[in-house]
Amino acid sequence: MCGICGVWEYGAARGGVELSLVERMRDRMTHRGPDDAGAGLFDGGRLGLGHRRLSIVDLSPAGHNPMRGCAERGVWTVFNGEIYNHASLREDLERRGHVYHSRTDTETILHLYEERGLDFVHDIEGDFGIALWDATRERLVLVRDRIGVKPLYFYQRDGRVIFASEIKAILAHPSVSADVDEEQLYHYLTFLTTPAPRTLFRDIQKLPAGHMLVIERSGEARMTQYWDALPPAQSPDGQTDEEQKAEILRLLRASIKKRMMADVPFGVFLSGGVDSSANVALMSELTSQPVRTFTVGFRDNEYLNELDSARQIARRFKTDHHEVLIGEAEMQQFLPDLVFHQDEPIADPVCVPLYYVSKLARQTGTIVVQVGEGADEIFSGYDKYVQYLRIQERFWRHAERVPLVARRAAAAVARPLLEKTTQKRQAIDLVRRLAADESLFWGGTIVYDETFKPRVLSKEMRARCLGLSSYDVVRGFQEHIARLRPDSDFLARMTYLELKLRLSELLLMRVDKITMATSIEARVPFLDHHLVEYAMSLSRASKVEGRSGKHILKRALEEVLPRDVLYRPKRGFGAPIREWFRGAAGELLEGHLMNSPARRRRFFDYDFVARLITEHQRGAHDWSFHLWALLNFSLWYERWIE
Numbered sequence: 180m181c182g183i184c185g186v187w188e189y190g191a192a193r194g195g196v197e198l199s200l201v202e203r204m205r206d207r208m209t210h211r212g213p214d215d216a217g218a219g220l221f222d223g224g225r226l227g228l229g230h231r232r233l234s235i236v237d238l239s240p241a242g243h244n245p246m247r248g249c250a251e252r253g254v255w256t257v258f259n260g261e262i263y264n265h266a267s268l269r270e271d272l273e274r275r276g277h278v279y280h281s282r283t284d285t286e287t288i289l290h291l292y293e294e295r296g297l298d299f300v301h302d303i304e305g306d307f308g309i310a311l312w313d314a315t316r317e318r319l320v321l322v323r324d325r326i327g328v329k330p331l332y333f334y335q336r337d338g339r340v341i342f343a344s345e346i347k348a349i350l351a352h353p354s355v356s357a358d359v360d361e362e363q364l365y366h367y368l369t370f371l372t373t374p375a376p377r378t379l380f381r382d383i384q385k386l387p388a389g390h391m392l393v394i395e396r397s398g399e400a401r402m403t404q405y406w407d408a409l410p411p412a413q414s415p416d417g418q419t420d421e422e423q424k425a426e427i428l429r430l431l432r433a434s435i436k437k438r439m440m441a442d443v444p445f446g447v448f449l450s451g452g453v454d455s456s457a458n459v460a461l462m463s464e465l466t467s468q469p470v471r472t473f474t475v476g477f478r479d480n481e482y483l484n485e486l487d488s489a490r491q492i493a494r495r496f497k498t499d500h501h502e503v504l505i506g507e508a509e510m511q512q513f514l515p516d517l518v519f520h521q522d523e524p525i526a527d528p529v530c531v532p533l534y535y536v537s538k539l540a541r542q543t544g545t546i547v548v549q550v551g552e553g554a555d556e557i558f559s560g561y562d563k564y565v566q567y568l569r570i571q572e573r574f575w576r577h578a579e580r581v582p583l584v585a586r587r588a589a590a591a592v593a594r595p596l597l598e599k600t601t602q603k604r605q606a607i608d609l610v611r612r613l614a615a616d617e618s619l620f621w622g623g624t625i626v627y628d629e630t631f632k633p634r635v636l637s638k639e640m641r642a643r644c645l646g647l648s649s650y651d652v653v654r655g656f657q658e659h660i661a662r663l664r665p666d667s668d669f670l671a672r673m674t675y676l677e678l679k680l681r682l683s684e685l686l687l688m689r690v691d692k693i694t695m696a697t698s699i700e701a702r703v704p705f706l707d708h709h710l711v712e713y714a715m716s717l718s719r720a721s722k723v724e725g726r727s728g729k730h731i732l733k734r735a736l737e738e739v740l741p742r743d744v745l746y747r748p749k750r751g752f753g754a755p756i757r758e759w760f761r762g763a764a765g766e767l768l769e770g771h772l773m774n775s776p777a778r779r780r781r782f783f784d785y786d787f788v789a790r791l792i793t794e795h796q797r798g799a800h801d802w803s804f805h806l807w808a809l810l811n812f813s814l815w816y817e818r819w820i821e
Contacts, residue, residue, distance in 0.1 A: 181244070182211030182231040182695075183257040183310055183331075184348045187222070187319050189396055190338020194224020204341075204348040205229030210520075211259070211344060211695045214238075219245045221255060221312055226319070228312065229348075230257040233698060235441050235547060236265075241281035248289030249277060253314030256292075258285045259344050260307030260329045261702070263437035268302060292320075300391060300405050304437070304709075306702065308344055308386075317396040325406040325708045326553075327375075327388025327683030330691055332522075334383050340394055345692075346383055346522040350819070355383070357819050361643055364782065364812070368627040368635070369649040371526040371808055372685040376402070379523045379815070388683040406708065408678040409664055410671045410715040423721060424735040426713060431735075434707035435461045438549055445547035446471030448536055448701075449498075450752050451488025453560075453733065453745055454551030458704060460739040462549065463496045471545050472498040475536035478506040480755035492744065503539045505532060507764040510754075514771075517811075518818045520696040524811035526626070526804075527689050528754035537697040546699055552686050553706035556623075556677045557714035559670060559722040560729035562749065567620045568723060570609075571669045575619045583616055590614030594630075604631055612650075620673050621653045622681050626804050635788065635809075637781045656680065670719045678711070757803040761796050768810055775813035776821040783809065 184204045186196050201218045209216075212231025220227050230244035248254040262268075265284035268291060273279065277290040284305070291299040292311055297320065306328035311320040321342055323331045333342040334349050343349050350357055360381040363373040373379050375387035386392055389406040418426075435458060439445060447458045449472040462470050472493050476484040486502065493500035510531050517530060540548055555561050559568075578586065590610045597607045608628035612619065621628075629648060633641055653676065660667060660675045667675075687703070694701040704710075717731060724730040733745045760768055769792055778785060788809060795802040 181233050181257075181259045182208030182344045182348070183244075183259045183308060184208070184229040184341075184343035185227060185257065185310055185319075186339065186341050186352065187226045187312075187394070188339045189225065189319075189394065189398055191225050194220070194222070196220060196224055196227040198227060200352065201227035201229040204343060204351040205231055207347045207351050208343070208345050210698050213698050215240075215243055217244045217257075219255075221245075221314065222317075226312060228255065228257045228310065233546070233700060235261070235443050235700060236284055237282035238442050239281070242283045242285065244285065246281075246283075246285050246289060248286070248293050252293045254289055254293055255312045255314075256285065256289055257310050258288060258307065259309075259331075260305055260324065261438075261440065261700075262287060262303045262305040262307065263440055264302075264304040297391065297393065304707075310342060319394045321386060321392040321394075322405075323386040323388055323390055325389045326408075326678070326687070326703075326706045326711065328687050328691065328703055328706065330688060331386045332378065332383055333386065333392065335394070335400060336382065338398060340400075346378065346380055347519070349383055350380075359780070359782075359816070359820060361640070361782075362647060365632070365636075365644050365647050366649050366652055367524065367526070367812065368632055368808060369625055369629075370622060370652070370680065370685065371624055371626055371804075372681075372688065373523060374652045374680055375684055380819075385684075388679070408675055408711060408715060409660060410667050410675070411712070412664065420721075420731075420734070423717065423731055427710075427732060427735040428738060430707065430710040430713055431457065431704065432461050432464075434704040434710055435549065436465055437707070438702040438704050439465060441547045443546040444471065444544055445549070446473060446499075446540060446545045447549050448472075448540075448551070449474050449489045449492060449500075450551070451485040451490075451492055451744075452551070452750065452752075453729070453736065453740070454554040454705060456492045456740055456744055457554075457736050458549045458551060459492055459496050459498060460736075463498075464739075469497055469499040471540075471543065472500045473536050473540045473543075473545070473548065474500070474502045475532040475539070476502065476504050477532070477755055478504045480506075480758055483750075483753055483755055485750060485752075488744070488747075495741075501539055501543060503535050505535045507759055507762060509535060510759060511764055511767060514814060515818075516696065518814040520692050521688075521811075521815070522692065523688075524808075524815040525685060525689050525692065526808040526811040527624075527685060528756045528807055529752055530689055530693050531754050532752075533689065533693045534696060537694045537699055537701075541697045541699050548694070548699060548701055549704055550690060550701050551705060552690055552703050553682065553711075554732065555729065556682050557674060557705065557711055558729045558732040559674065560732075560749065561623055562726075562728075563623055564670070564673060565723055565726055565728050567673065568670055568719070569726075571619050575613070576669075578613055579616075583614075586616075587614045604628055607631075615650075617650050618653065618657055620669075620676065621650070623677055624681055624685065626808050635783055635791075635805075637784045639781045640783070652680070668719050670722065671715065674715065682706075756807050757795075757801055760792070760803055760806055761798070765796060768806070772806065772810050772813050775817060777813050777816040780816075
């Protein structure tokens, strides 16, 4: 894992990029690569490339970036991430005459591109953000990995493209000014993140997962999708339950083994749940040394802790176990750095405990950790998924056949009653969706829905956002899978939406930004693309049984984990934001929110925000996620815009 950046003034008559500027951009991301720093000018001074290195594979100076391929080819790269199959690719490339000067995976990217051109991306397996400069073809190539584990941002205007692993590096360029993209703010309130390819910063974009951007000398920019998380056109024929279990375990073992590729110490973030415990169990099979495990708990909110479960797994597999406890004081201490490292606000409170467990790992000298993200998404492990599935199968698909005029009439009666009798926002908005002929499922984390969002927005903001709906984001992905996989079932379409939006732009960005804040690399074995493709091929019956999900994965893991771990009630990894807003820290958080410089921009109705705070603090309603989203935006605005 590293940090990359660059500036290409493709429209300039002569070179004017200053090396000092590239270095300044690069060094905004020192945390992404404390071990080495590199920068260079190319294309007659029109192009500058910068790199911060976190040394993991080949710790020698031979891994320095920018790195060149074969001298006569004129191809250079700066690279962030890992290519897990680089050694096997190298054997063939060396047979074809390519000469290596390091043991790095970076060098394989260069030689493979020299052989295959843009098709090189189909051969590499891993998590990556790549920038390639091809001097012969006079083009810049930017690539983000298939699932979206690593971020890559860019800004293109006035004959210039600027790119980086983090937005703060782009903002270090004097031609870029920071301001709010109000349309993306509207969507952020719903999804807790901004959908690719735009960001909350006006005119700064992010490369979507599985996409490549090719910029030519002319300034023409072509963004293409080279991989998609679609279910296969045809499901595997005739696989038995036993064969499915064996294949899942084979793919997961292979993924974990690949992600142990490192010349530095590695470990696992252990919650004690199924996914992290599986990482520990399978990693223990592959190493003779005790697996290093790391767990975070809450000093004052024990109901959230899984310390006993984590300790049980640590004892069972004889791990080298480490723990850290945090509370309100640590949350308050981290808040200023939180918005710095997030770049965009990522309104997931898990960022707080994730930072402290990452810091703990780094303090022990552990540089690489494996995490459990993705298992619940691809194997339908959340109770909410099963809930939506049951609503779809038992009611929604039948209700959709009712004429729209009748649905609207029923909603006109039902919505006012629901507003008076229930505090459940989900039920109120589902009535609206049915009447609006919208789909049932919008994602696993919806905060401000389309019935509630207008109430928190100011009158001016509502006028500026007139005609906007966050359903437009959802509909784009749903129409895509419906067009290309018309026979896919509702569960597959739910999973596809989660992979394209919540997982790639919220959960994985949370992991990347916060672990890199402490200079460690997180790897995600459940999101190896081979395992994702196989999981997408499995039927609804394989994943969901009765009222529980993740059925086939748990059965596959019976070979390596005890049943009491596999089948205990699920406890999500969270943070006590409900208590933080009601406790001693509540006054501080309220002050950040209500006294934010963002008030001058009239984004929100602060009388309504004050009402949410009051209702939450007196226990009338739990508005913690709604308030946390507003707080993250307010802190972000103060740090980056003002």
